[in-house]
Amino acid sequence: MEKITVTLGERSYPITIAAGLFNDPASFWPLKAGERAMLVTNDTLAPLYLQPVRQQLESTGIEVDQVILPDGEQHKTLAVMDRVFTALLEKPHGRDTTLIALGGGVIGDLTGFAAASYQRGVRFIQVPTTLLSQVDSSVGGKTAVNHPLGKNMIGAFYQPASVVIDINCLSSLPARELASGLAEVIKYGIILDGEFFCWLEANLDALLALDGKAMAYCIRRCCELKAEVVAADEREMGQRALLNLGHTYGHAIEAHMGYGNWLHGEAVAAGMVMAARTAERLGEFSAGDTDRIISLLQRAGLPVHGPESMAATDYLPHMLRDKKVLAGELRLVLPLALGQACVRGGVAHDTVLAAINDCQKPA
Amino acid sequence: MEKITVTLGERSYPITIAAGLFNDPASFWPLKAGERAMLVTNDTLAPLYLQPVRQQLESTGIEVDQVILPDGEQHKTLAVMDRVFTALLEKPHGRDTTLIALGGGVIGDLTGFAAASYQRGVRFIQVPTTLLSQVDSSVGGKTAVNHPLGKNMIGAFYQPASVVIDINCLSSLPARELASGLAEVIKYGIILDGEFFCWLEANLDALLALDGKAMAYCIRRCCELKAEVVAADEREMGQRALLNLGHTYGHAIEAHMGYGNWLHGEAVAAGMVMAARTAERLGEFSAGDTDRIISLLQRAGLPVHGPESMAATDYLPHMLRDKKVLAGELRLVLPLALGQACVRGGVAHDTVLAAINDCQKPA
Known part of the structure; x- marks a missing residue:
């Protein structure tokens, strides 16, 4: 297991890199028993990873809800982000919830911005599943959605609480x-x-x-x-x-x-x-x-x-x-x-x- | 003229309170000659205040664009906020622009969140025109839009660069x-x-x-x-x-x-x-x-x-x-x-x- 810390004062956070992290109950730190989380993923990844991740979280005593968005950069919009808010408010999740971004850059950027904005900021964990998001978008706190007139034009600087990189995900990557x-x-x-x-x-x-x-x-x-x-x-x-x-x-x-x-x-x-x-x-x-x-x-x-x-x-x-x-x-x-x-x-x-x-x- | 400072370290900012501020070229500090700004207001206030404020800014050498939104709390939504982004991107305004919120709490909250999110954060000035926004929403950096399932559920903590309160505005207030x-x-x-x-x-x-x-x-x-x-x-x-x-x-x-x-x-x-x-x-x-x-x-x-x-x-x-x-x-x-x-x-x-x-x- 490789472990790095992104050093940003009180907003510092760890990046954990290994094969098989989804099977380790400690992976989803800092989530702990009794807390609630909202898993955000897309319809391509859901059949592959949603069940193992949910199961791991639930076996640790975390109450998990989920929202599955359509796959693709064209869906990285304010309107699609609004579905995350709707899912959160329907339950409803409070300011003490944690968003988990399970996917590539689109899911990570959109979920990160949703976490920055929901009730003016809740905790989130990046679980990047593509090489691109593992080496780039999941690290550094740049979150955003696209506008028809420009990419990543609407967003926030907002750091995750941790980044969990399971390199086994790459075997399913086109x-x-x-x-x-x-x-x-x-x-x-x-x-x-x-x-x-x-x-x-x-x-x-x-x-x-x-x-x-x-x-x-x-x-x-x-x-x-x-x-x-x-x-x-x-x-x-x-x-x-x-x-x-x-x-x-x-x-x-x-x-x-x-x-x-x-x-x-x-x-x-x-x-x-x-x-x-x-x-x-x-x-x-x-x-x-x-x-x-x-x-x-x-x-x-x-x-x-x-x-x-x-x-x-x-x-x-x-x-x-x-x-x-x-x-x-x-x-x-x-x-x-x-x-x-x-x-x-x-x-x-x-x-x-x-x-x-x-x-x-x-x- | 009454002047207060909101003390927040490097994010500190002044609140200026007086009658007739719209006629004073120094009011819109920290905007200065050669800079660009986007005035955001609503269709009730535009006929009353848009021209005097524009004229004051332009006479100071500031390049001003404008976007006029429908009046009312029911328009404090992600979809209406998107019109501000479209106006900014059509020109296009860069990260060095300044948003000016000319209106009540709806305009202030929505414009503040737009400023927090546009290109991940640009400067903004609050010009509250209602008593409610003058004493409350324009001070303190809470910005937000509503969701059908809850008020102010989507937003950011984001401080203005200054707050300009012209109490003459109250004479037109219902x-x-x-x-x-x-x-x-x-x-x-x-x-x-x-x-x-x-x-x-x-x-x-x-x-x-x-x-x-x-x-x-x-x-x-x-x-x-x-x-x-x-x-x-x-x-x-x-x-x-x-x-x-x-x-x-x-x-x-x-x-x-x-x-x-x-x-x-x-x-x-x-x-x-x-x-x-x-x-x-x-x-x-x-x-x-x-x-x-x-x-x-x-x-x-x-x-x-x-x-x-x-x-x-x-x-x-x-x-x-x-x-x-x-x-x-x-x-x-x-x-x-x-x-x-x-x-x-x-x-x-x-x-x-x-x-x-x-x-x-x-x-």
């Missing part, structure tokens, strides 16, 4: 979703840890084969890197923005193509190549390093070109709605080396457009 | 709404300040006549009392709950009768009498003091009986959804004397029902 998670894994190497990037080049095949030891190390290292960044900058005033490498471009792809058509990690993968090309055009990143990024992404089964149906000019309106925009000016996360990145304002739109064009699929 | 605000004013006297209760007994006629000096003192005293409570207990772990005197019963009336049919202050007025009767039945409050409360409420034009169409048993299901409920048990705010109150758990439901019956209108 290959495309595993790859989507690997995009965020590779991102950590690029922005924060060149040595980890090299480790990924050496161990990608083991990860694709779901080798338990490699996967546990990989998830722990990503959570460690993210926990360090979040501890230093919880509300994204500075360094935390680096975690958005590829996301400004990627969010444009997701918004333009319709949420759910391109997976988040797929859009981020193409976006990271665009960021690398932008940095290259500014003379701050080497073409050789871009090639190493492209090669690793491709080995992971990820796209390295933008969607064919999307022109470079289609990106900008979406990019200008990015939360990093200040006084109408784009601020981009750009790589400087493998293991180092920066936030850059004042990049000419022409440079951005040219870099996006560099990443169009050759005819 | 008499019923002025009375509704006086219910919360009287509440402060009951729970925190017996001397202020006596001042109200002596000065109620001046307040009803909108005497400027009396009104400015009254609003300042209420804001001071609330600011002290909030500074000591921002997230309502203890003392802050006292501000809910009458609200647990009152919320039941509002929910049962349909939001907007009984004004909030009207429901709280009847609820305070019910709380006093409950305390009387527990031997903790004198019938003479209940009579003084009833007399003052009646002079203010407020109801002191529950709705005729509502049986005592209709209250409990709503009361059990109150945010103070812990482990399924009601916790009630009860007066102990004029100027002193407490939070009490474990009151028998029969006692609560009997006290509600004490307040039924005589046939």
